[in-house]
Amino acid sequence: MKLRFVEEKFFNLLMVVSTVLIVASLVAILVTVFIKGLPALRLSMITQVPKGGFYLGKEGGILNAILGSLYLAGGATVLAIFISLPIVIYFNVYAPERSVFVNLCRFSLDVLWGVPSIVFGAFGFTIMLFFGLRASLLGGIIAVALLILPVMSRAMDEVVKMVPRGLLEASYSLGATKLETSVKVVVRQALPGILTAVLVAFGRGIGDAASVIFTAGFTDSIPISLMRPAATLPLAIFFQLGTPFPEVQERAYASALVLTFMILVISIAARLLTKSFTKHVIK
Amino acid sequence: MEYKTHIRVRNLSVSYGKEQALKNVTVDLPEKKITAIIGPSGCGKTTLLKSFNRLIDSIDGIKVQGEVYLNGDNIYGPGIDVTHLRKKMGLLSQRPHPLPMSIYDNVAYGPRIHGIRKKRRLNEIVEHYLRESSLWDEVKDRLHTPASRLSVGQQQKLCLARGLAVEPQIILGDEPTSALDPNASQRIEKKFLQLKEKYTIIIVTHILRQAMRLADYVVFMYLGELIEHGPAQRVFKEPQEELTRGYIKGVII
Ligand SMILES: Nc1ncnc2c1ncn2[C@@H]1O[C@H](COP(=O)(O)OP(=O)(O)OP(=O)(O)O)[C@@H](O)[C@H]1O
Ligand SMILES: [Mg+2]
Numbered sequence: 020m021k022l023r024f025v026e027e028k029f030f031n032l033l034m035v036v037s038t039v040l041i042v043a044s045l046v047a048i049l050v051t052v053f054i055k056g057l058p059a060l061r062l063s064m065i066t067q068v069p070k071g072g073f074y075l076g077k078e079g080g081i082l083n084a085i086l087g088s089l090y091l092a093g094g095a096t097v098l099a100i101f102i103s104l105p106i107v108i109y110f111n112v113y114a115p116e117r118s119v120f121v122n123l124c125r126f127s128l129d130v131l132w133g134v135p136s137i138v139f140g141a142f143g144f145t146i147m148l149f150f151g152l153r154a155s156l157l158g159g160i161i162a163v164a165l166l167i168l169p170v171m172s173r174a175m176d177e178v179v180k181m182v183p184r185g186l187l188e189a190s191y192s193l194g195a196t197k198l199e200t201s202v203k204v205v206v207r208q209a210l211p212g213i214l215t216a217v218l219v220a221f222g223r224g225i226g227d228a229a230s231v232i233f234t235a236g237f238t239d240s241i242p243i244s245l246m247r248p249a250a251t252l253p254l255a256i257f258f259q260l261g262t263p264f265p266e267v268q269e270r271a272y273a274s275a276l277v278l279t280f281m282i283l284v285i286s287i288a289a290r291l292l293t294k295s296f297t298k299h300v301i302k
Numbered sequence: 303m304e305y306k307t308h309i310r311v312r313n314l315s316v317s318y319g320k321e322q323a324l325k326n327v328t329v330d331l332p333e334k335k336i337t338a339i340i341g342p343s344g345c346g347k348t349t350l351l352k353s354f355n356r357l358i359d360s361i362d363g364i365k366v367q368g369e370v371y372l373n374g375d376n377i378y379g380p381g382i383d384v385t386h387l388r389k390k391m392g393l394l395s396q397r398p399h400p401l402p403m404s405i406y407d408n409v410a411y412g413p414r415i416h417g418i419r420k421k422r423r424l425n426e427i428v429e430h431y432l433r434e435s436s437l438w439d440e441v442k443d444r445l446h447t448p449a450s451r452l453s454v455g456q457q458q459k460l461c462l463a464r465g466l467a468v469e470p471q472i473i474l475g476d477e478p479t480s481a482l483d484p485n486a487s488q489r490i491e492k493k494f495l496q497l498k499e500k501y502t503i504i505i506v507t508h509i510l511r512q513a514m515r516l517a518d519y520v521v522f523m524y525l526g527e528l529i530e531h532g533p534a535q536r537v538f539k540e541p542q543e544e545l546t547r548g549y550i551k552g553v554i555i
Binding site for chain 1: 355357360361362385386388389391392393395397399400401402403404411412415416448449450461464465468474
């Protein structure tokens with residue numbers, strides 16, 4: 020009796036401690052970025068591209084990297100959605116239950132999920148060399164799409180798996196095909212979870228530096244072509260932090276603030292936009 | 303009394319992997335009557351019901367032998383369009399499964415799939431079948447709200463309307479009232495008694511009294527075998543088989 024009580028207390032404490040730890044470190048990161056970044060944040064940072072000597076502390080902004088990151092992560096996310104959805108629909112609607120092949124695929128995706136992003140960068144780079152491509156927005160999009168594909172498809176898979184069998188049968192028994200059922204019922208029912216998967220993947224894509232360093236390259240100009248290199252925010256932050264000049268380092272924090280803010284705005288906007296589509300979900 | 307046969311089952315055997323769920327079932331189910339499939343848990347009632355609209359097809363390792371004739375065509379024969387077959391039967395499951403869309407879209411789902419696009423026509427269909435399942439008055443002012451907000455009883459009625467909207471000949475119900483409160487069950491039962499004018503109704507039920515109230519024809523199953531079938535009056539009053547007698551008396555459960 021006594022022991023059970025102590026056990027309960029102990030695990031309660033453990034939970035509180037870990038929650039506090041997580042929340043505190045999150046707050047600490049945000050506060051650091053805010054305190055260090057806010058003073059250096061100028062409107063010109065988000066409206067201008069780097070001028071000559073930007074990395075030495077002269078005039079300019081990171082518009083090139085903001086747009087580059089948006090195009091790159093956006094493009095990669097869209098590409099990954101078009102690959103993930105069919106995979107997930109196949110796993111859960113078309114493939115036989117308890118299929119060995121499907122479980123093997125799931126396992127592979129889980130392993131790929133854990134592969135460091137630099138490996139995806141190096142892999143993408145090798146492929147690009149093979150096709151004779153130079154570092155470009157397109158190369159970056161493909162590398163990042165590969166990077167976020169495992170996260171996105173497995174996260175979607177877990178929610179689509181939860182769609183009750185009876186719901187599928189209800190649709191089939193009205194004469195719907197598997198495709199109609201997938202598009203009109205399964206995707207709709209799982210939409211909130213699918214959206215979360217997309218946002219998580221987008222977040223990973225926009226925040227990653229290692230996969231784009233070789234594949235997308237870097238440039239001070241705004242990306243205008245898929246075949247030209249593109250700047251990205253994580254790399255911009257990395258380069259600015261790497262200079263010996265305090266004012267440039269401060270701008271790195273300002274850039275980080277911009278990145279954080281962008282992810283926040285996009286997440287909230289996506290939730291609001293899809294709200295009207297998710298209200299019908301059967302609980 | 304003479305019955306007109308609607309579904310003719312011949313030597314139907316179904317097995318899930320090694321487990322045989324139906325053993326050589328042969329029976330004729332009457333048209334525009336209520337047939338109740340009764341029997342203890344796990345005896346293959348659901349399997350029999352779902353073999354009629356081939357919903358069992360998608361289960362792994364399933365093996366189906368024998369024939370089921372609907373209007374003379376073997377539904378397990380070659381060249382059968384399964385979606386077309388399923389359209390001929392509305393299914394009510396144990397728990398209602400409204401689709402993740404509005405009340406209106408739930409009813410319009412089937413007709414839309416089968417090619418009806420005109421808004422006017424869809425409006426008519428939705429109203430007609432919601433009236434048919436006595437749900438119209440309760441929901442007419444909130445047709446475009448999510449179906450998930452309805453009570454369970456209302457959801458079951460919605461599923462009925464949705465099934466009727468594809469103009470089936472047959473209504474299949476797998477314990478359609480088991481998730482409902484007594485009042486809602488009673489309303490569904492009353493509905494069935496009206497609907498048998500136009501449809502062949504086949505329900506699986508655990509509730510013997512329900513079978514007695516509703517059924518014109520009874521099929522008693524035991525461990526995958528069809529033990530006895532016949533007009534409800536006769537089966538309940540003078541069961542021919544020992545097992546049926548036991549089940550009706552409540553000895554076998
Ligand atoms: N998907 C499945 N995979 C394997 N075996 C199954 C499956 N579905 C049913 N069975 C087996 O087939 C037999 C008949 O099942 P069925 O669901 O038809 O019974 P039932 O009469 O409807 O039972 P209940 O009254 O409990 O609903 C049972 O022994 C069951 O274990
Ligand atoms: Mg059953």
